[in-house]
Amino acid sequence: MLTIRNFQKVFYLIFASLATTAQADNIVTVGVAPHGGYVILGGTVIPLKEVTLSAQIPGVVQTLAGEEGDSFTARAELVTINDDELQAKKRAAEAQLAAAYTAMQNAQVQYTRELWNPSVYNPRPMAGMGFPTMFDGFFDGGRGSMLGSGSDKGIERHADLVTQGSQVQTARSRIQQAEASLREIDAKIRDAKSLAPFDGVITDKLVEVGDTVQPGQPLLKFSYSKFLRIQAEVPARLVPGLHKDMVVPARLDVNNTKVNARVALIAPKADAQQHTITVKFDLPEGVPGGPGMYAEVMIPDINSPTRALPVVPKSAIIKRGSLPSVRVLDEEGKPKMRLIRTGIELDANHVIVLSGLKPGERVLTSEEKPPASWDQP
Numbered sequence: 001m002l003t004i005r006n007f008q009k010v011f012y013l014i015f016a017s018l019a020t021t022a023q024a025d026n027i028v029t030v031g032v033a034p035h036g037g038y039v040i041l042g043g044t045v046i047p048l049k050e051v052t053l054s055a056q057i058p059g060v061v062q063t064l065a066g067e068e069g070d071s072f073t074a075r076a077e078l079v080t081i082n083d084d085e086l087q088a089k090k091r092a093a094e095a096q097l098a099a100a101y102t103a104m105q106n107a108q109v110q111y112t113r114e115l116w117n118p119s120v121y122n123p124r125p126m127a128g129m130g131f132p133t134m135f136d137g138f139f140d141g142g143r144g145s146m147l148g149s150g151s152d153k154g155i156e157r158h159a160d161l162v163t164q165g166s167q168v169q170t171a172r173s174r175i176q177q178a179e180a181s182l183r184e185i186d187a188k189i190r191d192a193k194s195l196a197p198f199d200g201v202i203t204d205k206l207v208e209v210g211d212t213v214q215p216g217q218p219l220l221k222f223s224y225s226k227f228l229r230i231q232a233e234v235p236a237r238l239v240p241g242l243h244k245d246m247v248v249p250a251r252l253d254v255n256n257t258k259v260n261a262r263v264a265l266i267a268p269k270a271d272a273q274q275h276t277i278t279v280k281f282d283l284p285e286g287v288p289g290g291p292g293m294y295a296e297v298m299i300p301d302i303n304s305p306t307r308a309l310p311v312v313p314k315s316a317i318i319k320r321g322s323l324p325s326v327r328v329l330d331e332e333g334k335p336k337m338r339l340i341r342t343g344i345e346l347d348a349n350h351v352i353v354l355s356g357l358k359p360g361e362r363v364l365t366s367e368e369k370p371p372a373s374w375d376q377p
Helices: 004-023 084-116 131-147 153-191 236-241
Strands: 026-029 031-035 037-054 059-064 077-081 193-195 200-205 218-235 247-252 257-266 276-282 294-301 307-313 324-329 335-339 341-345 350-355 362-365
Touching: 037 200, 077 218, 084 153, 218 236, 218 294, 236 276, 236 294, 247 341
Parallel strands: none
Antiparallel strands: 026 362, 031 307, 037 218, 037 294, 059 077, 077 193, 200 218, 218 276, 247 257, 247 294, 257 276, 307 350, 324 335, 324 362, 341 350
16 A cells, blocks of 8 residues: 555655766766967966065164064065164264355355445455555555556456355355255165065065175065966977967966966066076966965977867866876776876866877766755655
């Protein structure tokens, strides 16, 4: 007799059978696709920007802002060098500038007085018994008489004005010299502080507090690591296959991460010894790892002939461990695991296999199983 409970059991068995059939792995035959040759080159991950801050003045390192890995914003003070000697020179230069301004004021007063109240038209003050004035008049008169032209007051007034004007120009030049000296000292005082040129982190600290440094000595390396790049030395014969903004496959050493890298820069000349050209590839934001780690890029070789390579669906690839694998059916139809080496992606669902598979072989695809929504009674 078919009771309700027996009916539920029969219905469950039928549903389980249908579900098992729907969730069974699909068998796919490995296809082929025309594909040019590729060369895999090793490279190094570098930050988008990196600078080496060096000492501009001699002195003793007074402060360091932090250690390797510490982040700072732009214009933050990273290293300061003791500037006590420069501060003393600045105070001396300020005193010289003040004295130059005083001399300038005095020279202008003398010039103005000579301009509006010429000394040549005013009797000179009598000193003592008046002998200096008498002698001056005697010799002036005698000189004029001997020359036969008399005393020319206009020429004397012009000479006095030129003399006072020269003193004003001399005082003005001394002010300019003092100001230039002060600006030079201020520039050196600014150079005593090394500021962050942009937001970033300290990657290498090359000095410690108390070290004596000389101009040109490296202090630390500072980099902007939010965005990363791969730098690779590409043989010159492969460079014609690259162009700016071109996207190529790349692999990072961290977790065997595969990403697409964009060609950002191709150096204009080759290295004279290695005969390679430096190429930089931009990485997507947020990739794992950091500067200095190993990476690989896949460079197309336009000189190699086009060949047919195996193509499999992405759903057939199992990512376990360091290398991907697929389940290949043998002659008896039994699946066996096999390691493969993948290449570029043809589209969103298929990828080229560089080694490990042959066209015509059969592989299993792993479709995601839907969650069970039925409970066994």
